[in-house]
Amino acid sequence: MTTLRRTSSLKRTQQRMAVLFILPALAVYALFVLYPLAMSLWGSFFIWKGLRMVEFAGLSNFSRLFVFPSGARLYGALWHNTAWFFGIMVFQNGIGLLLAWLLFLRDKGAAFFQSVFFFPAVLSPVIVGALWRLLLAPGGVVEWALNGLGMHQGSLTVLGNSHAALGMLIAVDAWNWMGLPVLIYTAGLRQISGQIFEAAKLDGAGNARMLFSVALPLLMPALGTLTTLSFINTFNQFDIVYVMQGVQGNPSYSTDTLVTYFYRLAFGAEGAVGITDIGLALALGTMLFLILGVGTLLMLRFFDRRTVQL
């Protein structure tokens, strides 16, 4: 009887303590993340005057998003983000797999190479962008090196070239984050039992066969993590574009992304300087939220189904 009473009083104390303990974190998180996010989604269905909600507008913000003058910006940015994602998948997560495999095959030096490869990832994208902007500038060291090697003549203007700029930004982003796939793949490879590789070797599989037919199917969880992270990061891409090409995604919007477009609509640099269109910005935000949410769920499911159980 007494023990029962003691447990129930302990339960009551615990409930009270739990609320007190959780409250500070929950309050900060709810006030500065959940509330503004919910209000932004809700606000995308309203007409706005400056920073004030005026009246319910149904889906009119969304339909404005897809037509002139916003349509061209939207489709442009959507395409740049998509290209960015596939570029990162091939150049960052593809080359990263090769590097991780090479490190996995060598017992010596793996920690050193991993540390070097990952270092740019702890730097701010602003620093990375600023550094590469200086290196790639006309008169910069890359121009000097290419001219010296006879691979290029005259002034290097890749960042001012609307056909080349986006590709350069994707390459800089891959340089920035190459260490991430290397670390995640090597962690995944080390979890695979050595017996599997031994067995494959006995069957006469070479290194390439071993990577693609044996290791890769077992790396599905790692590939899933990387694909999802790369998807979220590329569709949130802002810093590198802002620092290297300006908030307009120069030249002539060729490096514009959904978040730089969102920023211009929300904080004013679209069309005439200082003009904002909050309704349009929030509609774009809601759309991006849906793209990210649905895309992430689909990817997680896709890779979950392809995870090989042993």
Next chain:
Amino acid sequence: MNALAISDRPMISRQLARLPGWAVLAVWTAAVLLPLYILVVSCFKTTAEIYDNRLGLPQSWALDNFVNAWTRADLGHNFINSLIVTGGAVILTIVVSAMAAYPLSRYRLGWNAVMLGLFLSGIMLPIRLASVELFTLMRNLGLLDSLTGLILVYSAIRIPFAVFIFANFMRVLPSELDEAARMDGAGEVRILFQIILPMVKPAVSIVAIFTAIAVWNDFFFPLIFIFDDRYKTVPLAISVFVGQFRTDWGLVFASLAISMAPILIMYCLLARQIREGVGAGGGMK
């Protein structure tokens, strides 16, 4: 068996077969280190010298660029702001997240899973999309142009990840730990901060490292919340320098070097923890 067959092959041909692999690793190592090397040596050169002598060591190890960046461009001020914001956000995130994770992972409340789910959903939420409403909220709270405002926003963003890490580490501690302390009459606050938290030091360091990196590097929120030069953080200042001092390359290189110095020092000290943390969770960004 096969391992034997391989070692039968002469040593030299085995090493030769590995040469292309080493070459690939060396190429990417150079691709990472060369730009950073150029960054470091350019800090000590004048702009003219940067043009004349691209890859060589500087003529003299003059600190003029650093002094100019620190004082003329006032990077010192930004540096202190970044330190305050990063330190504040790390401490606040650790304290409130550990407090929340303790009952969620160790009490039987009946609503643990729901509340934990609410926190965890925040790991993936694209908070930048909420920046318009967040701006209005910050303005109404008087938190624009304020380091406190930045600390609160960053903590809010990092809390989900921190709660997730703390809850995972605290869940596996034996339950005798807090029960024995409770028998001895210890209060819940003491149990958390004197018994549980010292047992999950690895979790504290993971949360501290990744919160510090994310906050130190962030550019987006200072860009929209800070207008007054007095409160600008390092990444925001750098984004201005790149345009403003575009002809004074030495100064820009020096300010880049200054702004990455704290992260570089931390990275050298904690490279192993960082590698393992990222490899295990990938919960970096």
